[in-house]
Amino acid sequence: KHTFNLSSKMPSQLESAMDALMTVFYNYSGNDGDKYKLNKGELKELLNSELTDFLTSQKDPMLVEKIMNDLDSNKDNEVDFNEFVVLVAALTVACNDFFQEQQKKKK
């Protein structure tokens, strides 16, 4: 398990979240091929185990394919960390939009 000691003392919640993003990425990218990139199989594995509900809630069998094409901005059939962070940011923003809608409905 890689731990990226971002700070000398106890990491803050935000630092732990950033650390987790890197740790998750490398848990899957390190499996085969380029250690620093996710090939399609590794991306699929990551999505299946890390975002199980998200993936199963989507009915589109081609979803992983589409995500791969969207993410793979440099078209090397692999997803590097920078491309991966874009996915996480987009998903988090989607969750946040959903959260804000719920909050506004409550008023």
Place this chain on the structure above:
Amino acid sequence: KHTFNLSSKMPSQLESAMDALMTVFYNYSGNDGDKYKLNKGELKELLNSELTDFLTSQKDPMLVEKIMNDLDSNKDNEVDFNEFVVLVAALTVACNDFFQEQQKKKK
């Protein structure tokens, strides 16, 4: 404390990280003014307590100002969640680049 139950069962490491990004943001944005946005004071508080080492390692007294201007893409003098996620992504990518440099030096 907001918990965004992204999944019915135990959240995965990635889901917890996404949850933490939202929780941290709302811990500070909710202080005053618009509950869903960080004004400059709230951004400064967030950076000081969540990214202490990062901030102190930078000698630039105008750093928060610069970050605010960079993030505030819609120029409303506030940072919303989408703008905040851009900061987190950029910082995480910077940490990752640093990590990869270290790894390559080890070889």
